Amino acid sequence: MKQSYLINRRQVLRGSGAALALPLLDIMSPAVQASPQTKPPIRLGVLYKGNGVHPPSWDISGTGETDFEFSPLVKPLEEIRDDILFLSNLDHLEGGWSHHSCAVAFLGATGSNGRNIDRQQPETIDQLIGRQIGKQTPLSSLELTCDGIFLPEPVTSYISFDQQGRAVPRESDPQIVFDRMFRGINNGSSKRRNLSILDAVLEDANRISRQASTDDQRKLKAYLEAVRSVEKQIQDMDNKAADERFRPTSDPQLTRPVVSESFPARVKALLDMMVLAFWTDTTRMSSFLMANSSSRIVFDFLGINEEHHYLSHFVRNAGTKYITHFNMITQWHVEQFKYLTQRLASIEEAGERLLDNTMLMFGSSMKHGDYHSGRDLPIILSGGKNAGIKTGRWLKYPDAQPYGNLLAGLAERMGVDATDFGSSTASLEGLNRTMNYDFGVKDTGNWLATANGKTLEFSGLVRPTTDLEKTNVYFIRLSDGSDVKLDASFGNLNGKRIDHYVGRAAKITGPFKQVAGQFVVTNIDSIELAK
Amino acid sequence: MRCRVPVLIILTLILPTFGWAAPEFQSIQPLLKRHCLECHSGDKPAAKIDFSAYRTQKQAMAADDIWERVHEVIQGGTMPPDSNPPVPAEQRKQFEHWYEQTFLQVTEIVPGPSPLRHLTRREYQNSLEDLLGIQLNQELAKDGFRFMKPPPSIVEKMLPPDPPGSSGFRNDAAVSSLDQASIIKMLQIARYSVDQIDSSDAAKELVFGNAESAEELLRSFVTRAFRRSPQEKDITPYLAIYRASRSNGHPHEIAIKDSLVAILTSPNFLYRIEGDDSSATSIYQVHSSELAVRLSYFLWSSTPDASLLQAGLNETLLQAETLEAQVDRMLQSPKLREFxxxxxxxxxxxxxxxxxxxxxxxxxxxxxxxxxxxxxxxxxxxxxxxxxxxxxxxxxxxxxxxxxxxxxxxxxxxxxxxxSTRLAGxxxxxxxxxxxxxxxxxxxxxxxxxxxxxxxxxxxxxxxxxxxxxxxxxxxxxxxxxxxxxxxxxxxxxxxxxxxxxxxxxxxxxxxxxxxxxxxxxxxxxxxxxxxxxxxxxxxxxxxxxxxxxxxxxxxxxxxxxxxxxxxYEEEIRSNVTRRMLSYALGRRLRYYDQPVVDDIISQLKDGDDRFHVLVKAIISSVPFQYRSTNQ
Structure with a gap:
């Protein structure tokens, strides 16, 4: 062989990669075999996006639980307002927030144990739920992602950790998810063959693990348990009584998804798989990591050429010009949450909607993308009416609540007690009923603007513009219903920490001009909370 | 090529540690009590570091990375925080002394732990290909042209990628775990791969050969798949599958394939199992077949080929000349591309x-x-x-x-x-x-x-x-x-x-x-x-x-x-290349007790004109590569 031709497998390039022909395995129908239950089960789906948000564009403003305006980032949800529950003032109380502590925190409500995947991490709520109620369904939980592994800090790339503290592998190929759910190894003649194979493997594994050292035994034991659970899964398929799945009341068309090279198409297909998993009661617990907690995805299909993580550092990486791009990405993620909510709402289940039996949570365990803050996390719920989630509201807790309490509240609705889970102290109050918290934002007629020479002194409710292209514009609502426009430099807005005031009533002074009858303030000289 | 360290080990094992007192954890306890325990203990210790968990020198030594951080913050003055009184110079010196003696002045050469490893996704694919004589990466499209974008193999498509461990490598033993979903997928992948045998005469020849009985065929395949000479009980469960399948009316080839699928899902194949020598009192050399496996996954990321397997089975691999000849051969194999x-x-x-x-x-x-x-x-x-x-x-x-x-x-x-320019453009x-x-x-x-x-x-x-x-x-x-x-x-x-x-x-x-x-x-x-x-x-x-x-x-x-x-930066580069390659070869991050081995390899490398073969061979003949210890 001539040296020069050593690498030749890609020399002739033509066409694009064809789909791989997978082995055809027996298809089992999820719909026909289960014994009918009368009451649909409750499901929980969570969507995670890393890298935080641009807080002033995220925070909602308003005066009460049902009297609020959608911020630019959550604007897409206005259309499904009645199915949404916004939550404000959920905090992570542990200090030292960083990218690598965030991913574990989302479902763990506690910090990570280092940045490496080989350290034991705390068990996450989805795994706890799966462990306790997952035996009733073919899959105890389903973990999805559309992001890769961030190699320098692998722990950022997983949001699910099992009881042994190990990262739970995620699926990123919709076809493989489909195959896991509906093209198993479960029936027909292959069943007996597969069982006899597993028997032999178990015999082998048992023998070696008896000879192994303690440390090795632990690993082999995990393997043994995995093999046993596969065996049990196959055996249970005949045992109808053991199958407590809920029979879908409408027909899920089981079509294997096509492979797409387009990122948004793949995300949509994965969301559809989550829907199908809930619909067919293949699992009741699913998580989807859309962007890992230090994600480097380039959203080129949105016309953005910078990496997600780079954009999230909008302060240190030169400000305004990137906030728009960062916000477009966050808004795109919100749109995926909207799609999932709408999709579940469109499916009939026992005379209601699948969404009524499914709680969805969307958000990030980091608030400020650049400062990595862990307070007032960006979290939204949808659906879950029959689980006791009262939507169509904005719950703004007067005192910061441990974020863990939300996870405990969701777990409780799944029939799992998690009141001492992570940072939680109790199940979060208010998810199911009107609280009428005092938002501390009351228009008593003193939101006024007074010109004083070249300076305008004014008080009012601070709201960001909904125009994603103009992230340094804010509007301050006065008592007479008019707005003062604030159009200042990024450095000024950031230096005065405008993000602390959005959604609250503030008293501001600064130079101004008048444009078409409107006050336009061009710099914040001073800002404080209005009394 | 010989393992040149044992003499030194024996010396360090026999000779008591003259000249310096063994480091005592007690010597730094006053510092911990006075300056650290207030925050770093109790139910929720700060930064999840609980110093009350360490009571003996042995316990402390098991947590070397914690002490490395402690050393760093005490040196840098970032701990205790400004609000607390600083550590007096005398106590700081005492800590320094304890740290150096415990972690930096180690001279004893030890193999360190050799934890159980399962095959990485890539190693698994390579091993399937080599065992069955098949190709899992499609190279040609149906029309005979090569792919612009090579499609993933069934293994790449179905199994999620392995995350790297703290060694920085995906073959790190610490991240090994196989879950239920992987087992089902591996059953499917094994079934698919075994079916590929039909499409190639070479594969049929490799797997079926001219074995005269199913038992002979399975014995030979188990030997290759488990990478060691099988005992009778290694064969029995797989022969039972064959017989059951036959008695259910399946033809010979189908029955054999069922057995192969089972063998390829066995922990003996998926894990690199090494026997513990419970009679050994200290460290012992791994079995010759196990050395062949270590070599093969180090340089080829795959299972040993016929020649290496044979040298492992007949124990000639333990002879210095054979080992060197095998390594030289491996370094010239096309499979070195996997390294x-x-x-x-x-x-x-x-x-x-x-x-x-x-x-x-x-x-x-x-x-x-x-x-x-x-x-x-x-x-x-x-x-x-x-x-x-x-x-x-x-x-x-x-x-x-x-x-x-x-x-x-x-x-x-x-x-x-x-x-040819004919194709240009x-x-x-x-x-x-x-x-x-x-x-x-x-x-x-x-x-x-x-x-x-x-x-x-x-x-x-x-x-x-x-x-x-x-x-x-x-x-x-x-x-x-x-x-x-x-x-x-x-x-x-x-x-x-x-x-x-x-x-x-x-x-x-x-x-x-x-x-x-x-x-x-x-x-x-x-x-x-x-x-x-x-x-x-x-x-x-x-x-x-x-x-x-x-x-x-x-x-x-x-x-x-x-x-x-x-x-x-010659020294830094030499040390870095050595540490990276040793860490990859051992499938774990290096710890303080590996330093004597690292130093020894570096000196061999330096003497050997900094050549890659010298480095590879020094690693292969090092104690951690060839030895295990019972006391882990």
Whole structure:
């Protein structure tokens, strides 16, 4: 062989990669075999996006639980307002927030144990739920992602950790998810063959693990348990009584998804798989990591050429010009949450909607993308009416609540007690009923603007513009219903920490001009909370 | 080739530790009690570090990474926090003394732990291919042409990628775990792979051979799949499958295939199981077959071939000459490419150049370019190892591997592709990489290679910081810590009406004391590579690639920067290459007790003209590579 031709497998390039022909395995129908239950089960789906948000564009403003305006980032949800529950003032109380502590925190409500995947991490709520109620369904939980592994800090790339503290592998190929759910190894003649194979493997594994050292035994034991659970899964398929799945009341068309090279198409297909998993009661617990907690995805299909993580550092990486791009990405993620909510709402289940039996949570365990803050996390719920989630509201807790309490509240609705889970102290109050918290934002007629020479002194409710292209514009609502426009430099807005005031009533002074009858303030000289 | 350390071990085992008192954990307890326990103990210890958990020297030694951090913060004065009284100098000295004696002045050579490892996704695929004589990566499309974008193999499609462990490598034993979903998928993959045997005569010959009975066939396959000579009870369960299948009316071939699927799902295949010698009182050499397996997955990321397996089975591999002959043979095998792919690719990061996102979303031209960049790095690393080049040729060399596309990127004139010009101009024209000597001092080696430049760039622009961090971490082995949490915005210091150059922007944060600590090391290295664009293309116009390292040496071109690294950082580079390769070979991160072994390998390497073969052989003959200990 001539040296020069050593690498030749890609020399002739033509066409694009064809789909791989997978082995055809027996298809089992999820719909026909289960014994009918009368009451649909409750499901929980969570969507995670890393890298935080641009807080002033995220925070909602308003005066009460049902009297609020959608911020630019959550604007897409206005259309499904009645199915949404916004939550404000959920905090992570542990200090030292960083990218690598965030991913574990989302479902763990506690910090990570280092940045490496080989350290034991705390068990996450989805795994706890799966462990306790997952035996009733073919899959105890389903973990999805559309992001890769961030190699320098692998722990950022997983949001699910099992009881042994190990990262739970995620699926990123919709076809493989489909195959896991509906093209198993479960029936027909292959069943007996597969069982006899597993028997032999178990015999082998048992023998070696008896000879192994303690440390090795632990690993082999995990393997043994995995093999046993596969065996049990196959055996249970005949045992109808053991199958407590809920029979879908409408027909899920089981079509294997096509492979797409387009990122948004793949995300949509994965969301559809989550829907199908809930619909067919293949699992009741699913998580989807859309962007890992230090994600480097380039959203080129949105016309953005910078990496997600780079954009999230909008302060240190030169400000305004990137906030728009960062916000477009966050808004795109919100749109995926909207799609999932709408999709579940469109499916009939026992005379209601699948969404009524499914709680969805969307958000990030980091608030400020650049400062990595862990307070007032960006979290939204949808659906879950029959689980006791009262939507169509904005719950703004007067005192910061441990974020863990939300996870405990969701777990409780799944029939799992998690009141001492992570940072939680109790199940979060208010998810199911009107609280009428005092938002501390009351228009008593003193939101006024007074010109004083070249300076305008004014008080009012601070709201960001909904125009994603103009992230340094804010509007301050006065008592007479008019707005003062604030159009200042990024450095000024950031230096005065405008993000602390959005959604609250503030008293501001600064130079101004008048444009078409409107006050336009061009710099914040001073800002404080209005009394 | 012989394992030259045992004499030393025996010495250190026999000789008591004369001359210095054994370090006592008691000596630092007053410091911990007075300055640390208040926050770092109880139900919720600060930073999850609970000092009350350590009571004895042995317990403390098991947590060396904690003490490394303690050492760092006490040295740096960042702990205790300003609100608490500082540690008095006397106690600090005592801690220093204890730390050095415990972790730095270790002289005893030990094998360290050799935890159970399962095959990585890549090792699993390679092993299936080698055992069954099949190809799982489709190379040709149905019409006979090669793929523009190679589709994933069934293994790559179905199994999720392995995350790297703290060694930085995916073969790290600490991350091994197989879950229920993987077992089901591996059953399916095994079934699929076994079915592929039918499509190739060579595969049929390899698996079925001329075995006269099912038992003989299975014995031979089990030997190859489990990589050791099987006992009777190893065969029994698989023979039982065959017999059951036959008695259910299946033909011979179907029944055999069922057995093969089972064998390929067995932990004996999926894990690299090594026997514990419970009678041994200290350390002992692994079995000859186990050594063959260690060798094979180290250099080939796959199962031993017939010759290596045989040498393992008949124990000739334990003879120095046989071992050396086998290693020499392995270093010349085409399978050495897997060493380049997995060790080189994961260490230097060049596998990131063909990350899934780039390949799945890039257009044909981008993909072609990326694949060429990857192949260049892959072939060059393989060349260094195979042809026994000096490890310093990682930094600089006059050899390279390029094709027409890369010649364009590098601006090389007169490159002649061996492919007929008849095909020129067609998008699907072959563009193979060939070895091409050059005399451009700015080029050569990984430091300025297109793949390295691409993985350290942001999309469409260079990032001197990433490049600097990459050189510090990957080449010099001195990674930088995380940036501090509160980084001041750069925009505050902008000059109105003028865009600052990258250099000026970087100078802004070297002006800040807390940033300068690391950026004085990072920035000059990165800026020194500014002549290379985001895809490695050389650019001259307006680029200022001069700089001065914190040690005072100045350079004006990438060539001079390379020269400084090669002359001033020789020790760092040698130590880094050694540590990375040893860590990869052992499948675990190195700890303080590995230092004597590392030092020994470094001295062999230095004596051996810094040649790659010397390094590989020193690692293979080292105690941790050849030995286990009962006391883990």
């Amino acid at each position: 380049s792919r997995n060790f080189g690719g994961q260490w230097l990061g060049f596998h990131e150049v063909i990350s899934e996102q780039v390949i799945s979303t890039g257009n044909n031209n981008v993909v072609k370019q990326r694949l060429a960049m990857y192949d260049e790095a892959l072939m060059y690393f393989e060349y260094l190892v195979r042809e026994n080049r000096s490890i310093f040729e990682l930094i600089d060399s006059q050899e390279s591997y390029i094709n027409k596309m890369l010649a364009g990127v590098y601006g090389i004139k007169g490159f002649q592709s061996p492919v 067609r998008e699907d024209a072959p563009d193979p990489l060939i070895r091409w000597p050059h005399n451009d001092p700015n080029r050569g080696g990984f430091l300025t290679m297109a793949a390295s430049m691409a993985i350290t760039s942001a999309p469409q622009r260079t990032s001197p910081i990433r490049r600097g961090v990459w050189v510090l971490d990957k080449i010099l082995g001195t990674p930088v810590p995380d940036p501090p949490a509160a980084v001041p915005p750069l925009e505050d210091a902008r000059v109105p009406g003028r865009t600052l150059s990258v250099r000026e922007q970087l100078e802004l944060h070297t002006a800040n004391e807390s940033c300068r600590k690391c950026h004085q090391h990072i920035d000059p290295l990165g800026l020194g590579l500014e002549n290379f664009g985001p895809l490695g293309r050389f650019r001259q116009n307006g680029v200022d690639a001069t700089g001065t390292l914190p040690t005072g040496q100045s350079f004006t071109t990438p060539a001079e920067l390379k020269k400084i690294l090669l002359t001033q």
